Amino acid sequence: RTPARIPVPAAERIPVPAPTAERIPAPQPAAARTILATDLGSASFKREYGLRYACLTGGMYRGIASPELVVAVGKAGMLGFLGTAGQRPERVDDDIRFLKRHLSGGEAYGLNLVHDPGHPEREDALVDLYLRHEIRTVEASAFIAMTPALIRYRLTGLRRDAAGHVVPRGRVIAKVSRPEVARAFLSPAPTRIVEQLLAQGRITADEAELARELPVADDLCLEADSGGHTDQGVALALMPAMRRLRDDITAQRGYRQRVRLGAAGGIGTPDAAAACFLMGADFLTTGSINQCTVEAGTSEQVKDLLQDINIQDTGYAPAGDMFEYGARVQVLKRGVLFPARANKLYELYKRHDALEQLDATTAEQLQSRYFKKSFAEVYAEVRAHHPQREIDKAEKDPKHKMALVFKWYFAHATRQALSGSDEGRVDFQVQCGPALGAFNQWVKGTALEDWRRRHVADINQRILDEAAALMGRRLAAVGTE
Structure with a gap:
């Protein structure tokens, strides 16, 4: 219900000036300053x-x-x-x-x-x-x-x-x-x-x-x-x-x-x-x-992928070097599966305390599709490339061992991208932001495309x-x- 309007006494009314026909001149552009x-x-x-x-x-x-x-x-x-x-x-x-x-x-x-x-x-x-x-x-x-x-x-x-x-x-x-x-x-x-x-x-x-x-x-x-x-x-x-x-x-x-x-x-x-x-x-x-x-x-394969992306073609994934901390990186998502696979690995890490806790279907998927190696083969590579203190910790802590095995995928995905592996193309990890998509649109139709x-x-x-x-x-x- 609309409230009643309270009348204002005539003596208290503020006079409003009548409209004027005078036109306010349009602002003129300032002289362009040369900036180098x-x-x-x-x-x-x-x-x-x-x-x-x-x-x-x-x-x-x-x-x-x-x-x-x-x-x-x-x-x-x-x-x-x-x-x-x-x-x-x-x-x-x-x-x-x-x-x-x-x-x-x-x-x-x-x-x-x-x-x-x-x-x-x-x-x-x-x-x-x-x-x-x-x-x-x-x-x-x-x-x-x-x-x-x-x-x-x-x-x-x-x-x-x-x-x-x-x-x-x-x-x-x-x-x-x-x-x-x-x-x-x-x-x-x-x-x-x-x-x-x-x-x-x-x-x-x-x-x-x-x-x-x-x-x-x-x-x-x-x-x-x-x-x-x-x-x-x-x-x-x-x-x-x-x-x-x-x-x-x-x-x-x-x-x-x-x-x-x-x-x-x-x-x-x-x-x-x-x-x-x-x-x-x-x-x-x-x-x-x-x-x-x-x-x-x-690699040229990475550059071929990147030159065609737009501003929506990047996504977020766990950072391989700071995997356990939950840090994130922005990466290319168009034409690759890395972001989806990396995020799944992190979710599995959060929910489980050991590789042995993974169900059989998930364990098979990781080994055959993601790693294209068995967990044992991946861990053998991990042992060869990590300091002994990391291996000693992994032997005592199954969750840490799982982290090292999962982090192997991030390093592997980077190597695949840098080398331009055709076989590993879907796993390319390419760290990239939408600035490149904006640049691609800016130069579209020019020699720099x-x-x-x-x-x-x-x-x-x-x-x-x-x-x-x-x-x-x-x-x-x-x-x-």
């Missing part, structure tokens, strides 16, 4: 890393971010990270020598350092290698906590300059998508780890003392929903929240230099790049688009050039449409 790709991003970031463009390419694992890719990016005035995860130290050593030979003119490059919670010795071996080769920049990825290896890299070589400021020898650009991880990288190295490294003689007393005056990371790359490891973050939420966190910690700690914030995840078109810069990103990191280029270190014409430095520069032009046009048109 070299103008985008933080000037201090470009200056300190020796770059023309505030653009990085991420260190895709198992050498997909190949030495050739890193060299091409470096020669174009950008910063590429070598994909070292899953590579043997001997291979990484060879790749570093390749980079030094081909980027001898002072061009920028860096190496990836991926958190490996099950095998901390691998992190240690890589840091040994990086320090020996005097690698000055690393991309820290997938860290959920600070580790001794990462902190050792950060603290080794700390010194004071002539002005009394603490200067690190090794820079860290950390990929983060969660506030608690960002806080750890924005804080000084944990006292417990510093004291442990000092007691082991792995850092000096001076380095331990200076560690209190600077954060673990020089710069943070805020990773929205991306290919590979993902927390399915949203760039529009990440950037403002992380900026406030950065500013609060900087004020609390009294840091001399501001930690810069970059953007990653979902960047495959000029529109996406422009949006990130307009949100205040100091730099960009591209990923998925780069593995469908001539220089990427993966074919991946054989896609070169990593060229496609990144095209995105930056068009993003700069787009920003100029959009800013000139504000309020006129």
Whole structure:
């Protein structure tokens, strides 16, 4: 029932002016400002890393971010990270020598350092290698906590300059998508780890003392929903929240230099790049688009699959390296069965405590269709490639043994993809996000539709050039449409 309207006394009525025939003039477009790709991003970031463009390419694992890719990016005035995860130290050593030979003119490059919670010795071996080769920049990825290896890299070589400021020898650009991880990288190295490294003689007393005056990371790359490891973050939420966190910690700690914030995840078109810069990103990191280029270190079969995908052709699967933790990766789902099979393995792992608890039909399906080997044959391979402590644990804990057998499938699926096995095509694990689908649509009908014409430095520069032009046009048109 509609309530009765209470009349307003005439004396209290506010007079409303009569309509006027005067027309408000339409806003005129502002003069378009010329913005260049070299103008985008933080000037201090470009200056300190020796770059023309505030653009990085991420260190895709198992050498997909190949030495050739890193060299091409470096020669174009950008910063590429070598994909070292899953590579043997001997291979990484060879790749570093390749980079030094081909980027001898002072061009920028860096190496990836991926958190490996099950095998901390691998992190240690890589840091040994990086320090020996005097690698000055690393991309820290997938860290959920600070580790001794990462902190050792950060603290080794700390010194004071002539002005009394603490200067690190090794820079860290950390990929983060969660506030608690960002806080750890924005804080000084944990006292417990510093004291442990000092007691082991792995850092000096001076380095331990200076560690209190600077954060673990020089710069943070805020990773929205991306290919590979993902927390399915949203760039529009990440950037403002992380900026406030950065500013609060900087004020609390009294840091001399501001930690810069970059953007990653979902960047495959000029529109996406422009949006990130307009949100205040100091730099960009591209990923998925780069593995469908001539220089990427993966098989032609994978590139053939990737060049035709759209934005809906990726899905989520368990992360093989962090299987027991429930971590997720974003992968290609079009034309392959890997995501469905990987998710089923994780569900079986959660519901059972041993391989022997699987029903006969399920056990047969896994061995004949997924693994194409018996559990015994898979476990024999596991024994040959894992540290003895892992095998000893598996012998005592049937659930851990099941985890190792299931994780074999993830490594196998990656090998199949990298080698381009026709027989194993349905099991390809290809870590990829929808940015590549967006890129494919952007270049559809052009020469770049074919991946054989896609070169990593060229496609990144095209995105930056068009993003700069787009920003100029959009800013000139504000309020006129």
